Amino acid sequence: MNYWLLKSEPDVFGIDDLADAPQRRTAWDGVRNYQARNFMREMRRGDEAFFYHSSCARPGIVGRMRIAREAYPDPTQFDPDDPHFDPRSRSDAPRWSAVDVEFTERFAETITLPRLREEPELAEMLILRRGNRLSVTPLTDTQWQAVLALAEAS
DNA sequence: GCCAACGTTGGC
DNA sequence: GCCAACGTTGGC
Numbered sequence: 001m002n003y004w005l006l007k008s009e010p011d012v013f014g015i016d017d018l019a020d021a022p023q024r025r026t027a028w029d030g031v032r033n034y035q036a037r038n039f040m041r042e043m044r045r046g047d048e049a050f051f052y053h054s055s056c057a058r059p060g061i062v063g064r065m066r067i068a069r070e071a072y073p074d075p076t077q078f079d080p081d082d083p084h085f086d087p088r089s090r091s092d093a094p095r096w097s098a099v100d101v102e103f104t105e106r107f108a109e110t111i112t113l114p115r116l117r118e119e120p121e122l123a124e125m126l127i128l129r130r131g132n133r134l135s136v137t138p139l140t141d142t143q144w145q146a147v148l149a150l151a152e153a154s
Numbered sequence: 155g156c157c158a159a160c161g162t163t164g165g166c
Numbered sequence: 167g168c169c170a171a172c173g174t175t176g177g178c
């Protein structure tokens with residue numbers, strides 16, 4: 001079992017959108033960073049992930065979800081009308097991957113960025129490291145449990 | 155292969 | 167809206 005953290009801007013797609021989606025499930029697509037893509041390719045069905053709201057009034061972790069389908073070619077890379085269209089990606093050698101995720105839980109309170117930074121066990125969490133902007137990052141078991149404990153305490 | 159220019163991310 | 171940090175692009 002692996003643990004992940006996925007960022008999304010709530011104005012574009014937030015955890016409520018996931019909770020309201022058909023089967024409470026959606027494609028996590030549009031990722032256009034190689035390191036993030038490589039992490040997505042490591043994801044296995046059943047892995048768990050936190051949902052992080054970025055670029056908003058209260059950035060932080062708002063809930064969790066489960067990987068429902070492992071990496072497959074991201075359809076948006078071939079769609080000229082999609083903002084994530086990549087004209088240099090070829091259908092016989094897709095450059096970008098998507099996974100499907102399934103809603104698990106919305107936390108009662110957002111675990112805010114400053115709150116996460118207060119937690120000694122999370123000091124090494126990748127999104128807290130200076131300058132790290134990756135939208136897909138792995139978490140250790142310890143980090144996963146520490147965040148869950150914060151969620152339950154709120 | 156170097157590196158300057160540019161675009162993007164994302165917190166504040 | 168600002169700006170630091172980072173990734174990508176493309177000329178050489």
